[in-house]
Amino acid sequence: MDKPVIAQKAPIPVELKKGETYYYCTCGRSSNQPFCNGSHKGTSFEAMAFTAEKDGTAYLCACKHTGNPPYCDGTHDKLKEE
Template sequence: MSDEAVRSSDSPFAIEVEIGTTYYWCSCGKSKTQPFCDGSHKGSSFSPVKYIAEESKKVYFCGCKQTRTPPLCDGSHKNQGS
C-alpha cells in the first residue's frame, strides 16, 4: 500500500496550546478535526504525532502534511501548489 498524506490545508493551523496538554496531530490529512487526529487514519500506514505543550502559546500546526518538522509548520506549504 503506498499511502500519501492528504493536503488538508494550504496554510498552517494557528492553535493556542496549553502547557502540559498532549495533542495528537493528524499526519494523514484525513481527519475532520484538523489539525488533530480523529482516528480517520485507521487502515493506512499513518499514525498521529504526539505533541506535548511545554508552554502556553500559539503554535502553528502543519496543514499541508508535508512539513519536515512534524507536527509544526516549517513553511513547506509554500513550496507546493498547482
Template structure:
C-alpha cells in the first residue's frame, strides 16, 4: 500500500454544517487541503466522505497520518521535515 503525501504539517480548522458531506483528501496531493480537488487521479487513493454530526469547528488532518481520518489526532507532531 502506498503512503500518502504530506499535504500539510498542521490541521486545518474548518466550520462545518450538521448533515453536510465533506470530501477529505486522502492522497495529500490536493491544492485545496484538506478537501479533495481530484489530484488523486491515477493513484490508488480515493477521497473519504465525512458527514458532519453537528455544526461547528473541526480540525481536519492535512498530514495524512491520522488514525482518526479525516480528523486530526495530533500525528503531525511526529513528522520530521527535512
C-alpha cells in the first residue's frame, strides 16, 4: 500500500458551508490542498467525500495521518521527519 505524502505538518483552515459535499485529498499529492485534484490517479488512494455539518471554519488535516479524517486531530505533532 502506498504511503500518503505529508503536504504540511499543520492543519489547513477552510470555510465550509453546511450541506455541501467536499472531496478531501487522502494522498497528499494534490496541488489544491486539502482538497482532491485527481493527483492520486495511479496510486491506491481515492478522494474522501464528506458533507459539512455546519457553516464555518474547519481545520482539515494536511499531514494525511489523522485518526479523524478529514479533520486534524494533532497527529502531525507526533510525525517524524521523512
